[in-house]
Amino acid sequence: xxxxxxxxxxxxxxxxxxxxxxxxxxxxxxxxxxxxxxxxxxxxxxxxxxxxxxxxxxxxxxxxxxxxxxxxxxxxxxxxxxxxxxxxxxxxxxxxxxxxxxxxxxxxxxxxxxxxxxxxxxxxxxxxxxxxxxxxxxxxxxxxxxxxxxxxxxxxxxxxxxxxxxxxxxxxxxxxxxxxxxxxxxxxxxxxxxxxxxxxxxxxxxxxxxxxxxxxxxxxxxxxxxxxxxxxxxxxxxxxxxxxxxxx
Amino acid sequence: xxxxxxxxxxxxxxxxxxxxxxxxxxxxxxxxxxxxxxxxxxxxxxxxxxxxxxxxxxxxxxxxxxxxxxxxxxxxxxxxxxxxxxxxxxxxxxxxxxxxxxxxxxxxxxxxxxxxxxxxxxxxxxxxxxxxxxxxxxxxxxxxxxxxxxxxxxxxxxxxxxxxxxxxxxxxxxxxxxxxxxxxxxxxxxxxxxxxxxxxxxxxxxxxxxxxxxxxxxxxxxxxxxxxxxxxxxxxxxxxxxxxxxxxxxxxxx
Numbered sequence: 001x002x003x004x005x006x007x008x009x010x011x012x013x014x015x016x017x018x019x020x021x022x023x024x025x026x027x028x029x030x031x032x033x034x035x036x037x038x039x040x041x042x043x044x045x046x047x048x049x050x051x052x053x054x055x056x057x058x059x060x061x062x063x064x065x066x067x068x069x070x071x072x073x074x075x076x077x078x079x080x081x082x083x084x085x086x087x088x089x090x091x092x093x094x095x096x097x098x099x100x101x102x103x104x105x106x107x108x109x110x111x112x113x114x115x116x117x118x119x120x121x122x123x124x125x126x127x128x129x130x131x132x133x134x135x136x137x138x139x140x141x142x143x144x145x146x147x148x149x150x151x152x153x154x155x156x157x158x159x160x161x162x163x164x165x166x167x168x169x170x171x172x173x174x175x176x177x178x179x180x181x182x183x184x185x186x187x188x189x190x191x192x193x194x195x196x197x198x199x200x201x202x203x204x205x206x207x208x209x210x211x212x213x214x215x216x217x218x219x220x221x222x223x224x225x226x227x228x229x230x231x232x233x234x235x236x237x238x239x240x241x242x243x244x245x246x247x248x
Numbered sequence: 249x250x251x252x253x254x255x256x257x258x259x260x261x262x263x264x265x266x267x268x269x270x271x272x273x274x275x276x277x278x279x280x281x282x283x284x285x286x287x288x289x290x291x292x293x294x295x296x297x298x299x300x301x302x303x304x305x306x307x308x309x310x311x312x313x314x315x316x317x318x319x320x321x322x323x324x325x326x327x328x329x330x331x332x333x334x335x336x337x338x339x340x341x342x343x344x345x346x347x348x349x350x351x352x353x354x355x356x357x358x359x360x361x362x363x364x365x366x367x368x369x370x371x372x373x374x375x376x377x378x379x380x381x382x383x384x385x386x387x388x389x390x391x392x393x394x395x396x397x398x399x400x401x402x403x404x405x406x407x408x409x410x411x412x413x414x415x416x417x418x419x420x421x422x423x424x425x426x427x428x429x430x431x432x433x434x435x436x437x438x439x440x441x442x443x444x445x446x447x448x449x450x451x452x453x454x455x456x457x458x459x460x461x462x463x464x465x466x467x468x469x470x471x472x473x474x475x476x477x478x479x480x481x482x483x484x485x486x487x488x489x490x491x492x493x494x495x496x497x498x499x500x501x502x
Contacts, residue, residue, distance in 0.1 A: 007267075019355075019359070026351060030268070034268060035344065037264065038264065039337045039340045043334075043337065050324060052324055054434065055320075172325055172328060188321035188324040188434075189324070190324050191310070191328060193328050194328075194332060194334060198337075
């Protein structure tokens, strides 16, 4: 189970995404996951081994590191990326549930009329797999909920990072007086400037993703309003029919 | 010494340059010949060299950075002062940013195909064969796609030049010096600090710089080629059109 596996799952849901959703997925995997794996992980690689305190007291470095870095940036970002990607799987689950229901109906119909050729049944099932459901009705609500959750998780994790590390800047020097350090000792963090650069980069891409999600939500709402304006005068209430009509 | 069995090949695919290559090389179908050469130069002379050679040269950059002092923390602080961001990370960011404008072109092509599909459906040609044909046909670089392509080339050039400038600002002269003098706290006074593998680092920096220059030249040549092709096509098609009509045609032809 790794990032490419997650990518494969999310790309499958891409068919039901809007264009903004597809852009969001590219930004997520190229500017966040890729940069995390290829660059950021090597910057934080020696974060504990190169955390040096001005003391010979055994245990002082461990304790001070643990006090100032309760959760490493890398782990927070990994969790953030996993949490932010999973609401999309809500949409995938809903689509699978709908397909399962429709498949059952097709099989039941074919069983009732058992003289129907097997090829017709297979053709029906194939077209079921390949069809693209319009973004309307319950699918629209599922998609909108997944966007809201994405926004919540992004904002939540950015806030958590800001609170835990008192901003996005990594200081060069921290002063520690945890037991067993004998008194107030200076502890030096490894590569603080490089870490600050990458923290700011990841915060920026996270904000871009939030903006994309908000734009996508606004687009969905606008599209739903436009659809209602077309269908209400014609008294069409079924959302799928309305969506098909709106696409023409 | 007992023979150890060879390491098992890693069954799990990694999110790495190889998967990045798979994403970017999909754009190759819609590139010009020069664009394909650029992509090959990027992947062979920059990404491959970065992964296979440069990363091991810079691998011990921090552990091999030694200062002439026993003061704890002086090494860390001096390293951070002289190397705010490592060459390797700058190159990785440069390669990612320089490759992504190509995705603009891929997005435009996908959008065009989507519109073509809709048109086909409306005109009644919705057979699977026709829809397959839309997927496999090679898009001509004309109209709005021409502009997207040229803009993506422009962004590539801007990113390349920006990163070369950033490199020059952080590491003046692109040369790696053997010795730096540092007096940041907590170093007790001005201490001598020695950089690990400075000559090898200079060689690779100059190499990556040269290849970056070659990539900029290829991008500029591609822009000139596209502009030249568009001009000659216009002159061939409609000899008496005005410049304004040509610009209007280019902007609105799709």
